Amino acid sequence: MSQAAVATMDRKPMPGMKVYNMKLGMWVFLLSEVMFFTSLIGSYLIMRFAHPDHWTDPGVVLNVPLTAVNTFLLICSSVTMVKAFSAIQNGDQKGLKNWLLATILIGASFVGIQGIEYAALSGEGFVAALDGYHAVGRGNPHEGPSLGGPLYGATFYAMTGFHGAHVSIGVLCLIFVYIKALRGGYTEDNLAGVEVIGLYWHFVDLVWILLFTIVYLI
Amino acid sequence: MSTTTATETHAGHAEGHHDLGFMRTYIFSTDHKMIARQFLFTALLFLALGGALAVMIRWQLGFPTRPLPLPIRGLFPDTMAPSGIILPEFYNSLVTMHATFMVFFALMPLMAGVFGNLLIPLQIGADDMAFPRINMLSFWITPVAGAIMLASFFVEGGAAGAGWTSYAPLSASGEWTGVYMGQILWLVSLIILGFSSITGALNYVTTVINMRAPGMTWFRIPLATWSLFVTAWLLLLAIPILTGGLILLLFDQTIGTAFFRPEGSGEPLLWQHIFWFFGHPEVYILILPAMGFVSEVIANRSRKPIFGYHSMVVAMVAIGFLGWIVWGHHMFQSGMNPLLGMTFVVTTVVIAVPSAIKTFNWMGTLWRGNIHMDTPLLHAVAFVALFIIGGLSGIFMASAPVDIYFHDTYFIVAHLHYVLVGGSLFGIFAGITYYYPKMFGRMMGEGLGKLHFGLSFVFYNMAFFPMHNLGVQGMMRRIYDPNQYAFLQGLQPMNTFISISVFLFAATQVLFAFNFLWSLKAGRVAGNNPWKSNTLLWTTPSPPPHGNFPEMPIVYRGPYEYSHPDRDEDFWPQDEPPVASGSGGQTAASPIPEPVPGD
Numbered sequence: 001m002s003q004a005a006v007a008t009m010d011r012k013p014m015p016g017m018k019v020y021n022m023k024l025g026m027w028v029f030l031l032s033e034v035m036f037f038t039s040l041i042g043s044y045l046i047m048r049f050a051h052p053d054h055w056t057d058p059g060v061v062l063n064v065p066l067t068a069v070n071t072f073l074l075i076c077s078s079v080t081m082v083k084a085f086s087a088i089q090n091g092d093q094k095g096l097k098n099w100l101l102a103t104i105l106i107g108a109s110f111v112g113i114q115g116i117e118y119a120a121l122s123g124e125g126f127v128a129a130l131d132g133y134h135a136v137g138r139g140n141p142h143e144g145p146s147l148g149g150p151l152y153g154a155t156f157y158a159m160t161g162f163h164g165a166h167v168s169i170g171v172l173c174l175i176f177v178y179i180k181a182l183r184g185g186y187t188e189d190n191l192a193g194v195e196v197i198g199l200y201w202h203f204v205d206l207v208w209i210l211l212f213t214i215v216y217l218i
Numbered sequence: 219m220s221t222t223t224a225t226e227t228h229a230g231h232a233e234g235h236h237d238l239g240f241m242r243t244y245i246f247s248t249d250h251k252m253i254a255r256q257f258l259f260t261a262l263l264f265l266a267l268g269g270a271l272a273v274m275i276r277w278q279l280g281f282p283t284r285p286l287p288l289p290i291r292g293l294f295p296d297t298m299a300p301s302g303i304i305l306p307e308f309y310n311s312l313v314t315m316h317a318t319f320m321v322f323f324a325l326m327p328l329m330a331g332v333f334g335n336l337l338i339p340l341q342i343g344a345d346d347m348a349f350p351r352i353n354m355l356s357f358w359i360t361p362v363a364g365a366i367m368l369a370s371f372f373v374e375g376g377a378a379g380a381g382w383t384s385y386a387p388l389s390a391s392g393e394w395t396g397v398y399m400g401q402i403l404w405l406v407s408l409i410i411l412g413f414s415s416i417t418g419a420l421n422y423v424t425t426v427i428n429m430r431a432p433g434m435t436w437f438r439i440p441l442a443t444w445s446l447f448v449t450a451w452l453l454l455l456a457i458p459i460l461t462g463g464l465i466l467l468l469f470d471q472t473i474g475t476a477f478f479r480p481e482g483s484g485e486p487l488l489w490q491h492i493f494w495f496f497g498h499p500e501v502y503i504l505i506l507p508a509m510g511f512v513s514e515v516i517a518n519r520s521r522k523p524i525f526g527y528h529s530m531v532v533a534m535v536a537i538g539f540l541g542w543i544v545w546g547h548h549m550f551q552s553g554m555n556p557l558l559g560m561t562f563v564v565t566t567v568v569i570a571v572p573s574a575i576k577t578f579n580w581m582g583t584l585w586r587g588n589i590h591m592d593t594p595l596l597h598a599v600a601f602v603a604l605f606i607i608g609g610l611s612g613i614f615m616a617s618a619p620v621d622i623y624f625h626d627t628y629f630i631v632a633h634l635h636y637v638l639v640g641g642s643l644f645g646i647f648a649g650i651t652y653y654y655p656k657m658f659g660r661m662m663g664e665g666l667g668k669l670h671f672g673l674s675f676v677f678y679n680m681a682f683f684p685m686h687n688l689g690v691q692g693m694m695r696r697i698y699d700p701n702q703y704a705f706l707q708g709l710q711p712m713n714t715f716i717s718i719s720v721f722l723f724a725a726t727q728v729l730f731a732f733n734f735l736w737s738l739k740a741g742r743v744a745g746n747n748p749w750k751s752n753t754l755l756w757t758t759p760s761p762p763p764h765g766n767f768p769e770m771p772i773v774y775r776g777p778y779e780y781s782h783p784d785r786d787e788d789f790w791p792q793d794e795p796p797v798a799s800g801s802g803g804q805t806a807a808s809p810i811p812e813p814v815p816g817d
Contacts, residue, residue, distance in 0.1 A: 021348040025424045032416050032454045039462030043477065043488055051483050129474035130482035150482050154475040158466060 026196045030203050033166075037207055040162060041214065044155045054149030060137045061126055061147055062156070063117060064216050070113045071212050074167075077106035078205045081198050091188045093181070100178045100194075103201070107171040114164050118157075128157040159211055166204045173197050246358075248350035249764055250335045253357045255657060257331030258650075260361060264323035266731075271316035273724050278304045278312075280717025282699045282710075297376060306698045307396055310379030311371070313696050317382030318404065321504065322411055323364050325638065328646050329507040330415070330453060331357065334422050334446045336653060340755040340762065341443045343431025343771040343793075348424040352417050359414035363407045370403035378404035381696060383497070386478030386489040390470040405468040412461040415453045422450035431754065431793075433773030437528065438792065440753045440777040444531050445510025448538040449503050456499035463492035487552055494545035502541045504638060505605075506534060508645020509576060512598040515652050516580050518751050519595035520587025521788050523778040526579040533572035533579075540569040550618045551625045559618045566616035573609055577602060588781065588788070593667035594749075597648035600675050604640025608633055611686065626696075629689025635682045647671070647730070654734075655748050659760040660741030663733050670729040677726055680719035684712050750789045753777045757793055 019027075048055060058064060080102040087095030121127075125134035125146070133150035177197050180186065186194055238247075247253060277286060285291055285302030298308040335353065339346055347353045370377040377400045380389035384404070392398035426447045430439070439447075467489065469475040476482025478489045517524040524530060546554060546562035580602050589595065611633040615621045624630060654662050693706050700706035700713065747756040754771050771793040779790035 019428070021424055021428050024428055025349060025352075025420055028420045028423045028454065029416075032420065032458045035455045036458035036462050039459045039492060040466075043462070043466065043492065046488055046491075047477075047485060050485060054483060128469065130476040130479070131474055150476055151484070154469070154477055158469065158475075158477075162465075 020192060022192050022196050023199070026199050030199065033203065033207075037159075037162075037210075040159050041210070044159060044214070047151045047155055051149065051151055054151040056135075056137075056148045056152070058217055061121070061124075061135050061152070062216055063120065063138060066113065066117060067212065067216055070110055070117075071208065073106050073113070074110050074205050074208050077103050077110070078202050080106060081201045085191070085194050085198050088181075088186050088191045088194055089188060093184060093186075096186060096194070097178070097181050100174060100181055104171055104174045104178060107167055107174065107201075111164055111168050111171065114160065126153050126156075128154045130154075156215060159215060163204070163208055163211055166207070170197070170201050170204050173200070246354060248346070248354050250339050250347050250350070250353060251657070251762060251766075253353055254332050254335035256357050257327045257335060257360070258657070260357075260364070261324050261327035261332060262731075262734075264319050264364060265328070266727075268316055268319035268324050269724050269727065271312050271319065273721060274304065275309070275312050275316060276717040276720040278309055278698065279700070280714045282701055307379060308376060309698045310381075310395065310696075311377040311397070311400070314378050314381050314384075314404075315367075315371070318367065318378070318408075320638070321382060321500070322408060323360070323367065325504050325642050325646075326415065327360055329504060329642070330418055330422075330446065330449055331360070333442065333507055333511065333649055333653070334418060334450065336657060337440075337442050337755065338422055338425055338446055339429070340656075340758060340766060341440045341753050341777075342426060342429065342434050343754045343767060343773065344425060344429035345765045345767060347421045348429055349421050353421050356414045356418040356421065359410060359417075363411035363414065366403050366407040366410065370400040370407070373399040373403065376400050383493055384467070384489075385493075386467065386470070386484075386486040387480060389489075390467060390478045390484075390486075392471075402468065402471050405464050405471065409461055409464050409468070412457045412464075415457045419450040419453035419457070422446060423454060426450075431771045431773055434754075434792075435773075437531070438773055438776045440510075440755075441513040441524065441527070441530055441534075442507070442510035445506045445513075445534055448534045449506045452499040452503050452506075452538055452541065456496045456503070459492060460496035460500075463489060463496070466492075487549075490549050490552060491545070494548045495542075497548065498545040499538075499541045501637075502537055504642050505645075506537065508601060508642050508649070509534065511649035511652065512580065512601045512645050513576075513583075514751075514753070515594045515598040515648050516583050516602075517778045517780065518652075518749050519590045519592065519598070520584050521590070521780045522583055522587040523776075523780055524579065525582030525585075526575070527776065527778060529575055530579055533575045536572040537569060540565060540572070544569055547616055547618075547621070550621045556618070563616060563618050567613065570609065570613060570616075573605075577606060577609075592664060593662070593671055594648050594652035596668065596671045596675075597644050597651060600671070601641060601644040601648060604636055604644060604678075608636030608641055611636060624689060626694055627689035628685045628693045628695055631695045632682055632685035632689060635685070639678065639682065644674075647674075650734075652749065654737070654741075655744030656755060656758075656760050656762070658738055658741070659744055660737050661744050661748060662737045662741060666729055666733040670726060670733060673726040673729070674723060677719050677723035681716055681723050684716055688712060688716075750787075752779055752789050752791050754792055757791060 080099045084096050084099035084103060087093075087099055124138065124140075125132070125136055127133055128150075130150045133153050134146045135148055135153065136144040137147050174197060177193050180193065243249075244252065247256070274286070277284075283303055286294070286299060286304070291299075291302035294302070294308075297305075298311075299305060304312070335347070338344075367377075375392065375397045377397070378384065378389070379395045379397045380401065384401075388394050389401055392401065395401070426439070426443060466475070466477040470477055470479055470484070476484040478484045478486050480486055513524055513530060544562060544566045546558060547566045550559050550562075584599070611629065615624055615630065615633065651662055651667055654660075688709055691706075691709060693700050693709055700709060744760045746758065746760055748760075749756070754767075754773070757771065758766055772795075773792045774794065774796055775790065775792055777792055779792075781788045782790050
């Protein structure tokens with residue numbers, strides 16, 4: 001994300017325009033991301049209201065405690081992201097690097113735990129495909145009756161999967177920002193890259209809080 | 219974050235002004251004008267391809283199961299057209315791919331890609347887009363997606379054949395259409411292409427909000443840029459919806475999910491809702507920019523201020539909002555609750571109001587104007603006339619009870635071609651002929667241009683007007699051979715007439731291609747401002763250099779100050795400083811207005 005936008009002119013923007021291009025561009029991009037997740041969440045809601053028999057009670061199939069921990073981790077990573085930005089606002093290079101590294105590690109752990117969760121769930125027959133779906137619930141023997149239906153699995157993987165992809169892309173971008181920070185690429189007057197990736201990161205965090213609520217808790 | 223604005227300014231872009239070499243100038247250019255030209259050539263090629271597919275469709279309908287004429291008979295393998303006779307499966311692919319190429323690879327790049335890139339920075343006084351490299355990415359995605367789409371003709375089973383709307387479950391499983399890989403490539407191509415639209419749109423929105431020259435307030439922005447700004451918002455918010463739906467459909471095709479497959483309790487109707495929730499804003503993406511160029515051309519060629527500038531802007535913004543709540547009118551036949559259907563009838567009829575406002579404003583602008591009958595104006599007036607016809611037939615279908623009769627007949631085909639060919643394509647011709655001198659520094663040939671216009675207009679109406687009649691008599695759209703039904707056999711002469719008209723219309727476009735290419739080298743040198751226009755675009759050299767403006771333009775007035783009574787010249791450029799002691803009551807007060815809040 002760092003220098004994705006080459007600022008184009010030595011001219012000041014229109015008087016009264018307080019938001020610089022990169023930041024405005026990221027806000028606009030996030031609006032289009034809102035619409036993307038709206039299409040997924042909207043489809044989910046329609047499926048769920050149309051076919052309540054494809055869903056089971058919360059916690060029967062999905063591992064809510066594990067994901068609650070993961071949710072907590074992701075919220076923590078938003079805090080570390082804020083700390084990183086606040087550090088460079090004060091010119092604290094060391095703080096910037098450390099908090100960025102913390103954000104990267106927590107973000108990567110989120111994706112890792114999600115991978116572990118996926119592996120466990122698909123081992124228990126909770127898959128996206130229509131033919132393979134045979135969810136037995138957590139810890140149940142495999143020959144048990146199938147719980148819910150394939151729409152449960154398909155919507156679950158589509159929504160959490162695309163969120164996970166967004167977190168992964170965020171981690172990659174953060175790594176770029178981190179490498180630039182290691183080289184001293186950011187200063188108090190030049191911190192657009194940190195601020196803009198921060199916006200993205202908080203957005204992804206916010207989406208997860210929505211997804212966790214509607215996919216896992218209700 | 220006042221500290222951060224510094225990052226903008228000192229990054230500089232002086233490196234853009236020295237010689238960049240062939241690759242950086244012509245291939246991987248970050249210059250918005252070069253990207254506009256790249257989009258123009260790419261999209262015109264796809265337009266020609268889409269036209270060729272249309273000609274083949276009309277060959278089958280005009281001369282059912284007759285072998286294709288000799289020169290192209292041998293081109294097709296037995297899986298498409300054995301001994302030159304188009305197979306029904308190949309016909310499905312032709313119908314699908316004609317619409318797909320025209321909508322996604324010709325009209326959208328022509329509207330947003332070409333004119334968005336060319337006009338936005340030049341009309342608002344910026345030296346480039348906000349994000350030039352993202353702009354380059356936005357272009358280069360298009361040929362990649364186009365190559366994937368083209369490749370689908372050559373895979374086993376042929377290209378996608380479920381219609382450009384790709385209704386599930388027809389599109390969700392190859393067992394219905396016999397198309398497996400082709401449908402997957404169709405989905406992948408459009409998913410990739412979506413990124414081009416989104417990156418382009420976020421560039422346009424940021425540029426218009428943030429990069430206007432001093433004095434370029436919201437209500438001094440030329441209408442072409444306003445229309446592209448509204449279009450950019452529609453692209454930005456509608457395309458991700460389509461992308462989400464395409465991805466779910468791709469999962470149904472590849473990993474066996476059942477989002478849209480009824481055998482797994484999926485919801486085929488959900489696909490229609492997703493598609494049209496995107497699809498109706500898309501309709502306005504394809505027409506709004508044309509409304510913008512047409513407004514510019516009509517005001518300029520009538521030498522009059524545009525009639526009702528503010529109402530034009532408000533109407534476009536209103537269309538942009540209302541376009542989101544009318545999608546159900548594509549689905550009256552899907553078994554929706556009649557009360558819901560009634561709601562969509564009302565919203566659809568309401569959206570006719572801003573469209574009508576614009577139409578009356580164009581006529582008001584022409585009224586008693588000093589009209590210059592040259593090619594751009596002819597195309598622009600044709601746009602208005604044909605858009606009225608297309609709009610009126612739209613009101614028939616907006617009414618659910620009438621739509622029950624017209625749904626999926628050639629009446630729909632007539633309507634959508636009146637809006638997309640009569641509207642969008644004539645608007646694009648107006649735009650290309652009007653802005654050609656700025657893009658290439660030379661005028662297009664006027665005589666050839668008028669000939670192309672006249673023949674196109676006549677052949678176009680001969681081709682598409684009778685389709686209303688076909689629809690009223692019950693001929694279905696996308697039908698391979700109408701003669702299989704006794705009640706449609708009597709329509710064969712009309713179908714043959716339409717086909718011949720389409721061939722003539724297509725042949726006429728050769729005149730345009732010749733004029734376009736010939737004028738690149740041999741056209742009359744245009745000079746900066748051949749149309750004596752007011753907008754900042756025309757203060758730059760033709761074509762404008764890298765960086766566009768030698769120094770920051772300052773804007774003093776709106777873009778349509780033509781034939782001002784106090785001036786000798788009949789135009790008044792936006793950046794010409796007012797004369798302090800002039801008789802016009804203009805004062806040399808601060809050119810830079812108060813900051814516009816809330817942007």
